[in-house]
Amino acid sequence: MALTEEPGKPRNFQERIGILQDRIYDKIFHNYIWQSIFRSGYPNTPRNQMLVVATNVFLHLHPTRLHRTHVKITHTYCLGGLTFFMFLVLTVTGVLLMFYYVPSVDRAYQDIAALETNVKFGLLMRNLHRWTAHAMVILVFLHMMRVFYTGAYKPPREFNWVVGVILLVLTLVLSFTGYLLPWDQLALWAVTVGHGIAGSAPYFGDETQLIVFGGYEIGPNALIRFYTLHVIALPLLAAIFMAVHFWRIRRDGGMARPL
Amino acid sequence: MAIEAPPAPGRAPGAARPRPKREREEEVLVWPDLVFVEFISAVLFTITFVILSVLINAPLLNRANTDVTPNPSKAPWYFLNLQELLLHMDKAWAGVLLPTIALGFFAAIPYLDRSREAQGIWFGTKYSVRITIITAIYAIFICGLLVAFDAGDRTKFEYATRWIPSCDNSAQHVGVPCLRDEAGAKHLGIVTTKDFSKRLQFSIPWPDALGTDDGHLDWPRDLDRIPVPFNNVDCCYGSLHLWKGMNLNIPDIMANQVIPLSTIAFFTVLIIYVLFRLGWVRTRRDVFITMFTGVLTAYLVLSLVGSFFRGQGQALIWPWEIKVDPG
Numbered sequence: 001m002a003l004t005e006e007p008g009k010p011r012n013f014q015e016r017i018g019i020l021q022d023r024i025y026d027k028i029f030h031n032y033i034w035q036s037i038f039r040s041g042y043p044n045t046p047r048n049q050m051l052v053v054a055t056n057v058f059l060h061l062h063p064t065r066l067h068r069t070h071v072k073i074t075h076t077y078c079l080g081g082l083t084f085f086m087f088l089v090l091t092v093t094g095v096l097l098m099f100y101y102v103p104s105v106d107r108a109y110q111d112i113a114a115l116e117t118n119v120k121f122g123l124l125m126r127n128l129h130r131w132t133a134h135a136m137v138i139l140v141f142l143h144m145m146r147v148f149y150t151g152a153y154k155p156p157r158e159f160n161w162v163v164g165v166i167l168l169v170l171t172l173v174l175s176f177t178g179y180l181l182p183w184d185q186l187a188l189w190a191v192t193v194g195h196g197i198a199g200s201a202p203y204f205g206d207e208t209q210l211i212v213f214g215g216y217e218i219g220p221n222a223l224i225r226f227y228t229l230h231v232i233a234l235p236l237l238a239a240i241f242m243a244v245h246f247w248r249i250r251r252d253g254g255m256a257r258p259l
Numbered sequence: 260m261a262i263e264a265p266p267a268p269g270r271a272p273g274a275a276r277p278r279p280k281r282e283r284e285e286e287v288l289v290w291p292d293l294v295f296v297e298f299i300s301a302v303l304f305t306i307t308f309v310i311l312s313v314l315i316n317a318p319l320l321n322r323a324n325t326d327v328t329p330n331p332s333k334a335p336w337y338f339l340n341l342q343e344l345l346l347h348m349d350k351a352w353a354g355v356l357l358p359t360i361a362l363g364f365f366a367a368i369p370y371l372d373r374s375r376e377a378q379g380i381w382f383g384t385k386y387s388v389r390i391t392i393i394t395a396i397y398a399i400f401i402c403g404l405l406v407a408f409d410a411g412d413r414t415k416f417e418y419a420t421r422w423i424p425s426c427d428n429s430a431q432h433v434g435v436p437c438l439r440d441e442a443g444a445k446h447l448g449i450v451t452t453k454d455f456s457k458r459l460q461f462s463i464p465w466p467d468a469l470g471t472d473d474g475h476l477d478w479p480r481d482l483d484r485i486p487v488p489f490n491n492v493d494c495c496y497g498s499l500h501l502w503k504g505m506n507l508n509i510p511d512i513m514a515n516q517v518i519p520l521s522t523i524a525f526f527t528v529l530i531i532y533v534l535f536r537l538g539w540v541r542t543r544r545d546v547f548i549t550m551f552t553g554v555l556t557a558y559l560v561l562s563l564v565g566s567f568f569r570g571q572g573q574a575l576i577w578p579w580e581i582k583v584d585p586g
């Protein structure tokens with residue numbers, strides 16, 4: 001294009017389209033509202049790319065750069081990240097399920113059955129919640145194996161490994177407490193097995209059953225306890241420990257590397 | 260997946276930087292390199308799970324009914340291994356103590372193995388790959404063997420101990436160890452570990468001064484109610500009242516605690532020793548690789564046995580024979 005030509009005068013159809021595209025782009029991304037949300041445009045210089053990671057509330061869990069080997073899929077297989085992603089999906093689908101579910105012995109089963117048939121996408125939400133819950137348990141084990149076999153628990157990451165073990169337990173207990181909520185035969189008797197196991201604790205078996213399950217058999221007390229643990233207490237704890245977990249990764253100098 | 264990092268601005272050779280040059284040049288930016296990978300894997304997982312959820316429905320059986328017990332009833336798969344252990348040993352050990360010890364062991368690994376070698380790369384020590392593979396195969400084999408041993412009648416493992424004679428029920432004291440058979444039933448060898456306390460019988464001459472009244476110490480008859488010291492003192496409150504009136508059942512402790520636990524200890528030490536003698540286990544890290552692999556494999560194998568090989572009454576059967584009686 002000759003530079004001498006007057007700007008703004010399209011010579012052919014393609015240029016017209018080009019100008020139109022620019023206008024649309026301008027209207028969408030340079031308007032008052034958009035710019036009030038996103039303070040800068042797409043980060044296309046290394047400096048801006050680091051800034052966006054450092055200043056964005058969601059991205060700032062990351063460092064701004066990391067070692068080349070750590071972005072190789074085969075180093076982490078994204079397992080920790082995917083575990084976290086499962087947790088997010090579970091939170092979203094779980095909140096949706098909560099709209100329709102009442103944790104009482106009279107209603108629980110009926111609510112789940114109604115959710116499956118009467119609520120649009122209710123069945124899909126329940127299925128998603130169920131399968132991602134299983135996936136999270138599997139992924140957290142795989143993540144632990146990845147960390148172990150890469151020797152990433154070694155100094156200075158000892159404590160973060162312990163935080164991880166706590167997260168493993170929380171994941172299992174979260175999954176187990178959720179198991180009771182549909183209040184069907186599968187739920188009741190699976191949790192009864194767990195109830196028996198808890199009751200076999202030496203000396204404190206009875207106390208454990210009373211405190212955790214609210215009685216010597218599975219009934220309304222167990223249901224409301226499991227519900228409360230499942231939808232608020234344990235997710236909150238897990239979120240806190242995950243925050244510590246992620247923060248520690250950075251405090252410990254990023255992910256482990258050979259000396 | 261790693262994309263070449265764009266040259267950072269102002270990276271003139273020799274310019275002062277916070278970290279050595281080599282280090283920096285090996286680094287990439289989180290945006291776009293990592294964020295991209297994370298985004299793609301999140302999208303792939305979302306798609307996979309949406310498809311899965313469209314195709315397969317979560318189970319919903321009949322409404323819970325405490326009067327109707329399905330047979331078998333099973334814990335969720337990640338606890339089925341504990342349910343499986345319950346069949347083989349004392350319930351406190353299987354359900355609470357062993358899992359607690361395993362978790363404590365996991366948490367303690369970094370404090371026991373403090374060397375900084377071999378971190379940040381997969382299988383950093385010289386022989387760790389083969390240690391892992393051999394241990395996993397070994398653990399699968401041993402778990403299978405022990406499960407099979409404990410269902411001796413179904414797996415025919417009891418044949419191996421058929422040579423132990425049947426007990427003569429009329430004899431006062433049986434000198435030679437023997438196995439009691441149910442009246443009228445044919446002679447069986449050791450069917451489960453519990454037979455050590457339930458069916459095994461023998462006696463040795465024993466001075467009455469040491470607690471017997473007929474000159475013989477009979478297993479299990481004379482040993483199943485050994486009072487613990489001070490079990491008649493009225494003192495304590497709370498859980499400690501359990502001490503009052505407590506008697507030890509030695510044959511039961513033997514069959515449900517000593518034998519299963521020493522079996523676990525024995526096979527753990529054995530594999531570590533063998534790998535050590537082979538020269539493969541050379542550092543603490545290697546010892547922990549062996550133990551970690553063993554524990555995780557056992558966890559998985561026992562879950563699989565519980566899921567696919569346990570039918571009504573927790574009998575050991577083939578997966579295609581499992582029929583659930585809804586109660």
Ligand code: HEM
Binds near residue numbers: 087160242254
């Ligand atoms: C809810 C469960 C968990 C979540 C969401 C989670 C998340 C993460 C994430 C995102 C990372 C970054 C690297 C990666 O993706 O692999 C990480 C690293 C790490 N995780 Fe976890 N994790 C969980 C459980 C565990 C468990 C069970 C352990 C071990 C017992 C563990 C120990 C570690 C350690 C030591 C690191 C640092 C790895 C390194 O430096 O290379 N985490 N975790």
